[in-house]
Amino acid sequence: MLNDDRFKRRFDLGGSVEVICGSMFSGKTEELIRRLKRAQIAKQQIEIFKPKTDTRYDETAVVSHDANFIHSTPVDHSSAILLYGGNSQVVGIDEAQFFDLELPEVCIKLANKGVRVIVAGLDMDFEGKPFGPMPALMAIAEDVTKVHAVCVKCGGPALYSYRLVQNNKQFMLGEKESYEPRCRFCYHQQ
Numbered sequence: 520m521l522n523d524d525r526f527k528r529r530f531d532l533g534g535s536v537e538v539i540c541g542s543m544f545s546g547k548t549e550e551l552i553r554r555l556k557r558a559q560i561a562k563q564q565i566e567i568f569k570p571k572t573d574t575r576y577d578e579t580a581v582v583s584h585d586a587n588f589i590h591s592t593p594v595d596h597s598s599a600i601l602l603y604g605g606n607s608q609v610v611g612i613d614e615a616q617f618f619d620l621e622l623p624e625v626c627i628k629l630a631n632k633g634v635r636v637i638v639a640g641l642d643m644d645f646e647g648k649p650f651g652p653m654p655a656l657m658a659i660a661e662d663v664t665k666v667h668a669v670c671v672k673c674g675g676p677a678l679y680s681y682r683l684v685q686n687n688k689q690f691m692l693g694e695k696e697s698y699e700p701r702c703r704f705c706y707h708q709q
């Protein structure tokens with residue numbers, strides 16, 4: 520395979536997929552913004568996407584819990600990322616857990632065209648179950664970074680997002696009033 524000229528040319532273009540995952544408040548969005556701002560400093564053409572459903576802080580910005588932000592385009596399907604992101608050198612995607620299951624294929628297509636794709640999202644939902652396209656994205660990525668919040672109960676490294684309100688639906692937007700980051704021990708203590 521590596522001797523095949525078509526693939527050699529694609530590798531030379533430098534496309535790749537990076538995933539930033541973890542619980543809520545773990546710094547996923549901050550890390551995404553940090554990488555994208557460095558790309559901007561390097562004068563690279565960047566484009567950021569988020570799901571239209573995530574309306575928490577701003578309609579057209581990716582905003583961290585610390586109020587750090589960067590302009591973004593809200594889209595309702597991953598295919599739109601392929602349409603609008605194909606001419607960029609770097610594509611950022613936030614809240615990837617809310618996207619459809621075609622997102623990994625979209626990221627592969629962009630990376631094969633030479634685009635550096637950086638995806639951030641929750642790896643687990645409030646029940647500790649893998650969230651949406653995140654497991655598949657982690658499987659196809661060159662690089663996966665798992666970040667941790669501080670457990671609100673004990674100060675340890677938090678990997679779970681504990682839901683404080685009664686609601687069994689997987690999709691429920693919210694902040695500190697509805698979720699808190701917890702470590703393995705404190706999450707299972709309930």
Ligand SMILES: Nc1ncnc2c1ncn2[C@@H]1O[C@H](COP(=O)(O)OP(=O)(O)O)[C@@H](O)[C@H]1O
Pocket residue numbers: 541542543544545546547548549550582583584585667668669670671700
């Ligand atoms: N329990 C916590 N652990 C770590 N950071 C927290 C916590 N509560 C609030 N924060 C704030 O959240 C910021 C991270 O926000 P953000 O990047 O939006 O996280 P994520 O995208 O993973 O939800 C931290 O820099 C910190 O200011």
Ligand SMILES: Cc1cn([C@H]2C[C@H](O)[C@@H](COP(=O)(O)O)O2)c(=O)[nH]c1=O
Pocket residue numbers: 542543544547548575640641643644645646680689690691692693694698
């Ligand atoms: C655990 C969990 C979270 N959500 C929602 C809550 C927030 O609106 C986002 C996560 O945002 P963050 O940038 O990672 O803080 O997801 C949900 O819908 N379902 C869940 O199980």
Ligand SMILES: [Zn+2]
Pocket residue numbers: 670671672673674675701702703704705706
């Ligand atoms: Zn804890």
